[in-house]
Amino acid sequence: MIETEKDNDRQSVRALERGLEVLRSFKPGDRFLGNQELAQRTGLPKPTISRLTHTLTRLGYLAYSEKFGKYHLDSAVLALGYSFLVNMDVRRIARPLMRDLAEYAQASVALGVQDRLSMLYIEAYRSSATVTLTLDVGSQIPIATTSMGRALLCALSDAEREAILDQVKTRNEGEWPRIKAGIDQSLQDYAERGFCLSLGDWKKDVHAVAAPLIPSDGSRVLVFSCAGAAFQLRRHMLEDDIGPRLLNLVTNVKEIMDRQV
DNA sequence: TTGAGGTTTTGCGATTCTGC
């Protein structure tokens, strides 16, 4: 269901919001979606969906499969995402440092940004020995239970964090006490050490550490994480070794970014 | 081939948005 932040926001174009919401309805694994499924996922009336899919198809964002009678994402979507990725200098700057840390830790090192209640991978490097985590660019992970998401929450203002947590609480009433405890612990860890942990909180066999990068130019917060198998990345390793190395990575990337401004 | 049931599209009045 679309959650419009301000229904009376005169700067917003509702039709555009809805069209983009249709595109966002496609998740990994959703190769084809019909108008009815799109209407269910977006909460929009079926006639509106029909018009939106027609328009998006004409513009090349969707394509229609005669065989399945459904739509799939088309090349214009990739072109849009590719432009976004290519224009992010931080990926180019961070890539070699991420590779070095991943090989040292024999784990996965990722760079992510917030996407609503998820964290979206915009760069990822896996060591050859990584077996547990096989997420790539474009993957999304939850904001409240992963180290990456928690690091982002720690870097936001109190008001921004509360706004997100209100939505997380609404969607996870039953698990909220456990989720809240993890976030409180992360806030404490971040204040003391500058990084956050997730020790099996998202997936029980995954341990991870993450640290935010707050750009000097005031642009969106970036988060670096290092994750791997729980039996490989023990708590003491993350706290005493990998975490500090990740912080060093963040500092180095930030310095290079600042020099290039 | 027909009819039932489900889905998509179309027409049109109402509402919202945009540009001035």
Place this chain on the structure above:
DNA sequence: GCAGAATCGCAAAACCTCAA
């Protein structure tokens, strides 16, 4: 704040699928 343009959503028609 207003007028014209664009969009929305309801209702109904058209279309499609499938079983009998």
